[in-house]
Amino acid sequence: MTISGFARNFSPLRILTEGQIEDIHKGTLAVLEKTGLRIEHERALKDFDKNYCQVNYDDKRVRIPSGVVEECIRRCPSSFRIKARNSKNDMLVGGNTLYVSSFPGMETVDLDSWENRKPTREEFYDAVTVYDALENIHFMGNYVPWFGFEGLPPVMCIPEGFAAQTRRSSKVLKMGYLKNSEIFTIAIAQAVGVEAMVSCMASPPLTYYTEAIDALYRGIEADFPVIMLSGGVMGGTFPATIAGGTLVNNAEQIGALVLAQLVKPGAKVMVENIAYVQNMRSGSPSFGGIESSLHNAIFCQYFRKLGVPVQIAGSGFLSSKISDSQLGYEKGVAGIITAFSGAHIMYLCGGLFGELTAHPCQAIIDNDLAGMIGRFLRGVEVNNETLAIDLIDEVGPIPGFYLDKEHTRKFWKNEQFQPKVADRLSITEWIASGKKSTLDYAREKMKEILETHRPEELTPGQEAEVERILEEARRYYKKQDLM
């Protein structure tokens, strides 16, 4: 297989000194050993208990000795493959490769009024088609593009959404969980012969509820990669300080990672960060801030040092409700810092406000942003050919120029990144073209994609199996009076 994604050809950003990282590590171990986690899951409590952890069954508190933590971190593979429906989309996470993901929203937006609404089923499937076509979206995040569509009972959002992703994309997938939905989404993934990431989300501070741990066990049993994630709010569910927030965050992810390794040594795991700060005026999480990027940078530095592959979702959470310059700088800054910090997966494309709104046209714009970032990560090739000393001597000063040289024809496309929907016209051309914005171009691009892109279809047998599993989910939830 070839490694897809973006290769980072320079050292990642390290904003903490070695001493500071050591302190973060010591602090994390101290939190796990002294404070511990609350794990609302009987089987997990027993698994911790029989592996030298201190378990209080009354308050469901688990305290994990440092030795157990460090042994379990050692068991984590630093790199592993995730199988997609088309092997050219397989991911090999770890090392210096960055994969970019799409980013979901609860609802779509009207691109003129910017008001949010539930998407239709057709819009949902069309959006998946767009994301499948975008070359800089390397995998589909969970809940992408939206949390369900019109007419869907809430409890079927995850199974139906995952089925839509499976039907319209051959990229690697990831599943969320709600009311045991991962039973069905794992079955769908297995039916079409792929491995999909399974989420296991902490409830900050320092707590895991039953559903999250059920998803962990099911993911491990299916031999799928399990992603430990946490989205604490600094000043709310995390300490207000970024360092303190980092400790709680680390402890949550490592606690679940330990469980995964106790259950199955060598289990494929990743850690994922969604931390942000509390808006101290409204009480809501505050997205798109530079503090989140600082947190993300430390998160990457720390877990890269531990050898555990890292996902950053915080790069996709923004405050702007519209595709404007605020969204541009929030996403651009977060994306660049995340990429430079050495994340292995970055959520970026499609999201607008928080995780509440998203649109495929935004994903088309963000596809260019991802491409720019990927180009920067590739860095600069320095060798005799690219230094071009002889050519420089040949061309000399004015009237010499380079446009007609073979060297230019050979190298310019590799050196320059060509965005697909950015406005790069002169002012005169721009006025003559109707003063189009990048969003205008993105709308045209979306139309073009829907007219021309044909996602790889499931076989009839696979399609029948997916529909059978969805029907099984519907019966399961009807029995539970959830639909």
Added chain:
Amino acid sequence: MKEILENLRRAILQYDKVAAESWGKKAVAEGIDPLQALDVLTSAIREVGDGFGRGELWLPDLVGATTAMNCALPIIEEDIKHKGKIQKSAGRVVIGTVLGDIHDIGKSMVSALLRAGGFEVIDLGVNVSAERFIEAVNQTNPVLLAMSALLTTTAPELAKVINTFKRKGIRNEVKIMVGGGAITEKFAKDIGADGYAPTAPTAVKLARRLIGLI
């Protein structure tokens, strides 16, 4: 007496939980009219709420003051009950966070600000089932039921509570307002709530509007 009430007020304004509880107990021990003590608490919270509204104070200040007040309030309220006093009230409100949701900071701030706004508040806490909301409404006859849900996974519980009220034929007996991180104006309308407030201060304005005070 003046010194005790002044210290009680200062404890709230300095977010001092221990001092608030201590001065609350002293007020009761010294036989101070508990309605006067309650007035001190609500006026201190109102002062903090006004500062928040002007942009001079922030959520940590509001939460700090609320938490301190909640250390003194049960002591004062118990004394009110014991002495058979009647609280002057703009109306009674039952408030809680829905089943499956244990977030209470926002809900507690709304509680505190409603009290500061002259409402009598019965706070059911967190993880409250539809049945418990109904029981509380039946028992206490509030003018308003206020419910909070912070998560997208618990937001449907708000609809369940409202639908349960409808099924029992008592939906029109109380105004229902909702709020929380996962809730939007549209969601509130779709589930049949009477109002939605995105923040604690706007919740008080909404409460006053729903019961016809403004």
